[in-house]
Amino acid sequence: MSASQENPMSTPPTAEQEYYANTARHYDAAYAADSLLTDIPFYVELAKAQHGTVLEVACGTGRVLLPTAQAGVTIDGLDLSSQFLELLRGKLSHEPAEVQARVSLFEGDMRRFSTGKTYDLLTIPFRPLQHLYLIEDQLAAFRCFHAHLKPGGSLAFNVFYPNYARLQEVGVEKLELEWKDPNDPSITVRRSFLRRSVDRINQFSDGEFIFRSYRGSQLVLEERSSLRMGYYTYPQIRLLLETSGFQVREEYGSFEKEPISVCKEMIFVAVKR
Numbered sequence: 001m002s003a004s005q006e007n008p009m010s011t012p013p014t015a016e017q018e019y020y021a022n023t024a025r026h027y028d029a030a031y032a033a034d035s036l037l038t039d040i041p042f043y044v045e046l047a048k049a050q051h052g053t054v055l056e057v058a059c060g061t062g063r064v065l066l067p068t069a070q071a072g073v074t075i076d077g078l079d080l081s082s083q084f085l086e087l088l089r090g091k092l093s094h095e096p097a098e099v100q101a102r103v104s105l106f107e108g109d110m111r112r113f114s115t116g117k118t119y120d121l122l123t124i125p126f127r128p129l130q131h132l133y134l135i136e137d138q139l140a141a142f143r144c145f146h147a148h149l150k151p152g153g154s155l156a157f158n159v160f161y162p163n164y165a166r167l168q169e170v171g172v173e174k175l176e177l178e179w180k181d182p183n184d185p186s187i188t189v190r191r192s193f194l195r196r197s198v199d200r201i202n203q204f205s206d207g208e209f210i211f212r213s214y215r216g217s218q219l220v221l222e223e224r225s226s227l228r229m230g231y232y233t234y235p236q237i238r239l240l241l242e243t244s245g246f247q248v249r250e251e252y253g254s255f256e257k258e259p260i261s262v263c264k265e266m267i268f269v270a271v272k273r
């Protein structure tokens, strides 16, 4: 199903679509290996507590959407990447019929989509908002989220706290994750990030994710893919929410619900006014 107003075949892919298409085959294995990624129980509990319908914006391969549907919640998913939605459809096809029946998927852009429905809860797990770099795009997305919520509905999302020390690390390659290739356990994949530049006025950085596959100590494949990532300050998020008709209900600095002042992650649950 397409939720986009445009014909996706007639518009060139965005840089984000290219990045996720190039790296889709690594996504699930990489983040399964990320011990710092502890967000799933938070989003599943929130969805269960809502006792209504949920839309996950930028649902990707269903890392959060699938466990939410498995927990009995009716959930729609929207994503810009047809490759990711295809991976999710593949995983869904192995689920029991009642889980499949709870899920509808839409291909579309969070800045301008319409599923034709309104929801009790809209979630955006794992930082997809960092793919919006212009204030016009950010405002358009938040207004679109608002339009897809029922009166009193909730919006929940997380973005990273801008780690200013790390943003200084331009030209430095950092090893971030390592995992066994699920299709060939003799292969170890290591993912590094090389930050190329930072735009401190517009708040984004450009860099390259480098995936190196090793058999033993021998490098057998190197894949590089560029990605721009925006970053937000706390008052900027508050202002975006305020301007687009939301009131903050909860805010946390980690998925263990530490105060936002711990400056790790910025997690918000806001209510449609």
Ligand SMILES: C[S@@+](CC[C@H](N)C(=O)[O-])C[C@H]1O[C@@H](n2cnc3c(N)ncnc32)[C@H](O)[C@@H]1O
Residues within 6 Å of the ligand: 016, 020, 057, 058, 059, 060, 061, 062, 063, 064, 078, 079, 080, 081, 084, 108, 109, 110, 111, 124, 125, 126, 127, 128, 131
């Ligand atoms: C870091 S992944 C998060 C995926 C998923 N929420 C998760 O928790 O694993 C970011 C996702 O944002 C999607 N994305 C990027 N830009 C988008 C846009 N403008 N509209 C909708 N989805 C977008 C990507 O395709 C990708 O699936």
